[in-house]
Amino acid sequence: MEFPASIIEVMPRGDLAFSVRFSRPDSFMFLPGQFIFITIGTGTAALTRHLSISSSPSDSFLEVTKGMTGHPFAEALRALKAGDEIVVRGPLGSFTFRGDFNKVAFIAGGIGLTPLWSMIRYATDMLYNSDITLLYSAKTEREILFRERMTEIAEANLHLSIVITLTEPAPGWAGHTGRINRGMIENEIPDWRERVFFTSGPPAMVDAIVAILREMDLPEDLIRSEYFTGY
Numbered sequence: 001m002e003f004p005a006s007i008i009e010v011m012p013r014g015d016l017a018f019s020v021r022f023s024r025p026d027s028f029m030f031l032p033g034q035f036i037f038i039t040i041g042t043g044t045a046a047l048t049r050h051l052s053i054s055s056s057p058s059d060s061f062l063e064v065t066k067g068m069t070g071h072p073f074a075e076a077l078r079a080l081k082a083g084d085e086i087v088v089r090g091p092l093g094s095f096t097f098r099g100d101f102n103k104v105a106f107i108a109g110g111i112g113l114t115p116l117w118s119m120i121r122y123a124t125d126m127l128y129n130s131d132i133t134l135l136y137s138a139k140t141e142r143e144i145l146f147r148e149r150m151t152e153i154a155e156a157n158l159h160l161s162i163v164i165t166l167t168e169p170a171p172g173w174a175g176h177t178g179r180i181n182r183g184m185i186e187n188e189i190p191d192w193r194e195r196v197f198f199t200s201g202p203p204a205m206v207d208a209i210v211a212i213l214r215e216m217d218l219p220e221d222l223i224r225s226e227y228f229t230g231y
């Protein structure tokens, strides 16, 4: 479906990204993990990008979270004010999770967390008892997406564990460091053979993770991926 939506709020998400919340028509249904097309402006000045929905189907509003690239669409999106209108088309995509597996592993870096965040939020709100391990990589602590909500959601959902690794940690960071690699997956997700893997983000990152999972001989039907083409 296609509909005009009214901006509610634009909010920073650390050094990496920002979120935009907007109105959700009662008739707009989507599955966690799906994406939408957002158009800002009209006619020849119109700018359109596909963005994953970072809010949960259980929220009354819609939200997307955009990496700050400094490019025209990103800047126009960030400059929106409450009451401004955008055009939304969707939902699209089959990269979704609604508690359909007992054990899943979510792997993402940077902005790639957005569809997985919707899945985690929804699974938590719906009290699904699927066991979820999120392995997330960011450059710095300030680039961790939804950081302020992570502790709260991990406390609310006893079936969720979150492992964060930083590739450019500041002195004093006590967590994991370096990129996600095979050793990290095997150590942090010891029961990985029992899980369905979901990975999303810029194509280079998704390709790297999928290559590792194949090297581990994980069957193809246990690997779900979403490519953020355009990064």
Ligand SMILES: Cc1cc2nc3c(=O)[nH]c(=O)nc-3n(C[C@H](O)[C@H](O)[C@H](O)COP(=O)(O)OP(=O)(O)OC[C@H]3O[C@@H](n4cnc5c(N)ncnc54)[C@H](O)[C@@H]3O)c2cc1C
Pocket (backbone or CB within 6 Å): 035, 049, 050, 051, 052, 053, 064, 065, 066, 067, 068, 069, 070, 071, 072, 073, 074, 093, 111, 114, 115, 226, 227, 228, 229, 230, 231
């Ligand atoms: C299913 C899906 C879900 C997605 N979800 C998200 C999401 O949740 N959050 C998010 O931030 N992004 C997401 N994306 C990516 C998003 O659609 C954009 O492509 C991305 O955010 C970059 O948009 P931009 O306008 O900031 O940059 P753009 O201006 O589109 O630039 C992107 C790249 O293209 C290059 N480029 C731009 N114009 C040209 C040109 N004329 N010639 C050559 N190179 C050029 C730039 O240098 C840059 O490397 C998703 C993509 C897909 C397919």
